[in-house]
Amino acid sequence: MASLQPETVSRPVLETRDLTINFGGHVAVNRVSCAFHAGTLTSIVGPNGAGKTTWFNLISGQLAASAGSVRLFDEDITSLGAPARADKGLGRAFQLTNLFPNLSALENVRLAVASRHRIGHVFWQMASKRRDISDRAAAYLEQVNLGKRADTPVANLPHGDQRKLEVALMLALEPEVFMFDEPTAGMSVDEVPVILELIANIKHQQNKVILLVEHKMDVVRSLSDRIVVLHNGELVADGEPAEVIASPIVQEAYLGVSPDQEPRDSQGAAV
Amino acid sequence: MLNAIFSGDTPRSRPLTAILLVILVCLALGPFLFDGTRAFSTLGMICVFIVVVASYDLMLGYTHIVSFAHTMFFGIGAYGMAIATDAMGNNFTAILVGLAGAIALSVVLSLLLGLLSLRVKAIFFALVTLAVAFAFLSLATQLYNITGGEDGLRVRVPRELGPAFRPFDGELRGFSIVTFLSGLFTEPGNLGEVLRESVFKVRFSGRELMYYVAFVVSLLVFLFLLRMVNSPFGRVLQAIRENEFRAQALGYRTVFYRTAAVIVSAVLATLAGVMFALINRYVNPENTLDFQLMVFILLMCVIGGMGTLYGSVVGVALFLLAQNYLQDLLRLFAAQVPEGGVMAELVAPDRWLLWFGVLFVLSVYFFPTGIVGQLRIWSQRRKPAA
Numbered sequence: 001m002a003s004l005q006p007e008t009v010s011r012p013v014l015e016t017r018d019l020t021i022n023f024g025g026h027v028a029v030n031r032v033s034c035a036f037h038a039g040t041l042t043s044i045v046g047p048n049g050a051g052k053t054t055w056f057n058l059i060s061g062q063l064a065a066s067a068g069s070v071r072l073f074d075e076d077i078t079s080l081g082a083p084a085r086a087d088k089g090l091g092r093a094f095q096l097t098n099l100f101p102n103l104s105a106l107e108n109v110r111l112a113v114a115s116r117h118r119i120g121h122v123f124w125q126m127a128s129k130r131r132d133i134s135d136r137a138a139a140y141l142e143q144v145n146l147g148k149r150a151d152t153p154v155a156n157l158p159h160g161d162q163r164k165l166e167v168a169l170m171l172a173l174e175p176e177v178f179m180f181d182e183p184t185a186g187m188s189v190d191e192v193p194v195i196l197e198l199i200a201n202i203k204h205q206q207n208k209v210i211l212l213v214e215h216k217m218d219v220v221r222s223l224s225d226r227i228v229v230l231h232n233g234e235l236v237a238d239g240e241p242a243e244v245i246a247s248p249i250v251q252e253a254y255l256g257v258s259p260d261q262e263p264r265d266s267q268g269a270a271v
Numbered sequence: 272m273l274n275a276i277f278s279g280d281t282p283r284s285r286p287l288t289a290i291l292l293v294i295l296v297c298l299a300l301g302p303f304l305f306d307g308t309r310a311f312s313t314l315g316m317i318c319v320f321i322v323v324v325a326s327y328d329l330m331l332g333y334t335h336i337v338s339f340a341h342t343m344f345f346g347i348g349a350y351g352m353a354i355a356t357d358a359m360g361n362n363f364t365a366i367l368v369g370l371a372g373a374i375a376l377s378v379v380l381s382l383l384l385g386l387l388s389l390r391v392k393a394i395f396f397a398l399v400t401l402a403v404a405f406a407f408l409s410l411a412t413q414l415y416n417i418t419g420g421e422d423g424l425r426v427r428v429p430r431e432l433g434p435a436f437r438p439f440d441g442e443l444r445g446f447s448i449v450t451f452l453s454g455l456f457t458e459p460g461n462l463g464e465v466l467r468e469s470v471f472k473v474r475f476s477g478r479e480l481m482y483y484v485a486f487v488v489s490l491l492v493f494l495f496l497l498r499m500v501n502s503p504f505g506r507v508l509q510a511i512r513e514n515e516f517r518a519q520a521l522g523y524r525t526v527f528y529r530t531a532a533v534i535v536s537a538v539l540a541t542l543a544g545v546m547f548a549l550i551n552r553y554v555n556p557e558n559t560l561d562f563q564l565m566v567f568i569l570l571m572c573v574i575g576g577m578g579t580l581y582g583s584v585v586g587v588a589l590f591l592l593a594q595n596y597l598q599d600l601l602r603l604f605a606a607q608v609p610e611g612g613v614m615a616e617l618v619a620p621d622r623w624l625l626w627f628g629v630l631f632v633l634s635v636y637f638f639p640t641g642i643v644g645q646l647r648i649w650s651q652r653r654k655p656a657a
Contacts, residue, residue, distance in 0.1 A: 060520065086522035094520075100513035103506075111510050114503050115522040121531075123504035128279045130503065173521065 011074060013038050013209045014090075014177050018068035019058055028054045030233040031068065036177070041203050041210040043220040043241075045250075046230035052213045053095055055230065056179055059211075060092040061085040072177070086115070091175025095182045095213070097162045101155035105146055105165055108154055109137040112172035137172065144168045145194055160187045167195055177209040178202055184216065192219075199223060221245070276494060278501040282581055284650035287643060291581060294588050298486055302479050303445035306471045310449075313595050315482050315550040317588055318489040319543050324571045324583035325496050326539035331569075332578030333500050334532045335512040337393070339565050340384065340400035343407045344537040346560040347380075348373045348544020353424035353554040354417060361427035366549070373541050381537035385530025408560045423555025426548045428481070436477035443473040478550075485546045492539055497580055499535070508532055512578075567594075574634050576641020585642050593630065597623040 012035035019032045029051045036042055044052050057063040059070055061082035069078040072088055086092070100108050110127070113136045114120055128134070141147050144164040149157060154165065167183055180199065184192045196219065202208050203223070214220050220227065220241070227244040229237035237244050244250055274281075282288045294317075297304060301314040323345055330336040351373025352366065359365035384403070388396050411418045418424065430436050447469045454465030473479075499505050507528050510518040515525050548554050558564070567590065575586025604618040616622075638645040 062516070062520065081524075082519040083522050083524045086520060092520050094517075098514065098517045098520075100510050100517065102513055103509060107506065111506060111518070112521050114506065119503045120507045120523055120528070121504055123499045123502045125503070126275070126278050126498065126501050127503050127506050128501070133503075169521065 010037060012036055012071075013073060014059070015071040016055075016059060016068065017071065019055070019065055019070065020067040021054060021058055021063060022066050028233050029058060032230070032233075032235045033068075034228060034235060034238065036209045036211065038209060039203075039206040040225045041199070041212060041223055042226045042228055043212045043214055043224040044228050044230060045214070045220060050230040051233040052230050053181055054233075056092065056181055056211070056213065060090050060179060062092075086173065086175075089176035090179070091170040091173045091177060092179045093166045093170040093181060093183060095185065097159070097166055099154045099162060099165060099169070102153055104151050104153055105141060105157065105161075106134070106137055106150040108165060109140050109168050109172050110134060112169045113137045113140070116173050140168045140172045141165075143171060143198065145191075160191045163187050164191065164195065167198060171198070175208075177211065180210070180212045180214075182213055182215065184214070184219065196223065217245075278494075278498040280497055280501045280580075282643075284643075284646040286650075287581065287585075287646045290585060294584060298489075301486075302475070302482060303443070303473055304448050306445065306447045306450070309595070311478075311482070312550075313591055315485060316547075317591050318482070318485040319547045319550065320568075320571065320587045320591065321489045321584055322492045322543035322546070323540055324568055324575070324587050325493055325580055326536040326543070327568055328572050328577060328580055328583050329496060329500065329508075329539075330532055330536045331572055332576075332580075332582070333505065333512060334508045334529060336388070336529060336533065337397040338384070338400040338533070338536075339397060339562075340380075340404045340407075341536070341540050341568055342560050342562075342565045343404045344377050344381065344540035345544040345547070345564075346407065346411065346556075347377050348541035348546075349548040349554045349559040350411065350418060350424070350544075351376070351541070352545045352548035353419075353426045356427040357424055361429050363429055366429070366545075370542075370545050373545060374538055377537045377541040378534055381534045382530065384537075385533040386526070388529050388533070389526045404560070404562070404565070408556060408562075411556050411560055419555070421556060423553060423558075426552045426554060428477075428549055428552055430477065432477045432481040432484075432549060434476045434478050436480070438475060438477070438480055443475050445471050445473040447471050481549055485550060488542070488546060492542070493580070493584070496539075500580060504528070504531075509578075570631060574631065574638075574641060576638075576643030576645075579641065579643040579647075582641045582643040589642070593627055597627060601626065 015035040017033050019029060020027065021029050032055060044055070046052055054063065058065050061077075061080060061084070065078055069076050071077065072085070072090065077085055077088060080088075100111065103111075110133055113133050114130075117133065119130070119133070138147065138150060141150055144167055146161060146164055146168065149161060154162060157165065163183065163186060167180070170178060170180075183195050183199070187195070199210065199212070200223065202210055212220070212223065224241045226239065227237070227241050228235060229244060229250050236249050237247050239247075282291055298314060298318060302311060305311065305314065323341070327341050330338055352369040355369030355372065356365045359368060380403075384400060387399060391399055412420055414420075415422075450471075451465060451469040454468060455462075458465065500508070507518065507523055510521075510523065511525050511528060518525050544559060547559065551558065571586035571590045572583060573586070574582075574589060575584070576582030598620040601618050601620045601623055605615060605620060608614045608618060634642070640648065
């Protein structure tokens, strides 16, 4: 296991061991072992098709692993489905916006809050009578600056707002592990800081695990405690941000392969 | 108070409220507003089918489960009642046994179907329900010593629910809307006479009693479903309809919710089947299990507006009225056109299904969200303008 955090004596919150999935002959994620400790933010980088989102899907249960295991709080959760894993504290925000389009923004968040409070089976009570649930949902909407859009059907929201709602849904689940999959992709420049600040706030709580798939290198550099690099489904580098970004394998595998990165990255490649 | 009864989900459109009120009044005072057995049986069928279609909407409109086995559950209720009274005689014990037996069978079958949806999705699930429904239909026709085969079974209802029973003495009077309106139309000058002619004697028997049982059950089931779809549970069903994948990612075990929806829907359809048997007092494969009936249920749901529940009330009322009275309307038209022409062929009473098809195509084309959906859209558009 390639844990590069010797200073952390606590046990990892989340761990993947030799996690593998193959689609037909293609191995999308190949024996990836990695452990994540509370209070850390780990960025996962790699070129398109490197297996980042697939790895996420294996962790949060959208895909079933071909081999290897996922462990949460030292418990093997590999055989559990997505709902059970969400129940145990794995929160997931999706790269491609994945919401309930004909329900209002508030209703979307309320569904997440209701799941957290396990009241989904209640059929005898009006949903609107659960003020506690609605108020919490409204508060999460406010956190992502969508308070004014509460009653708008999600299908009518601009893309950037949908991205923010995606994050609000994960916040509302109050998970132990936050998995952000390119949370700022497609957002306008002035909206990005809202999300980054939210992520920074979660990080300050010190007791959560944050995983972040992100292409914007400045974001990765400013937020990460650690960077993991995936390439062709394999974990090729893992360590401190500066160290990983400077390592030859990253220069070659990630930054070198994608010459159309932001200017700052190509400058980095020139070192 | 009203808000609690409607579970916060009011019609949200003035014309819709008006339509629903008219339907409610017609059903509540039905035996006193419409003269004749045909009108009476139409009213009874509207009550029964509101339960059938509203429960179907719970699956189709709220959860996006396409099932063709709804008539099977309806048939289980109807046959359960027929077989029980056939074997045990016309008493209330037989009714209770029939009801309990039918519901138990429906719960088991719907539980199996619901769990099956774990493996079989969307169109494939629909095909499986179709196969199960056909298997059940052929069982019902072939096990003739139990079910009476194609001939069906007569339901022996208790005396208290039959025509010979008089719950109370004394004459009751009704006011025939049809006579009144047609009188108003033909001889508007003679209002006094028209009013007098409109009053008719109502013979309140056990059949009327059974009608009111069906009406009250139908009303309660509707309000129950309205509460259910507006509860946290109902929201999860809608979330599954919108995006099942995401509902799972939020921690909802969607199989549990889908199965629950299928079971509730099946039990209510069974209940409707029981009421059908007691009102119609005759059960055969054609009037309970036929595939055409399944298609009609689907049509009523879509015409009224899927996922609105109110749509089931409007859809059922409209459909059954058209089914029962479109022929009469065409007969009126046919009397106006010369015989032998193309026109006469088109408006011949036997062409009612053709015209019904045209009406259906038009309604789906112009009201893709159903009548209720469209009325709500119009009301919403008018609001910001005002």
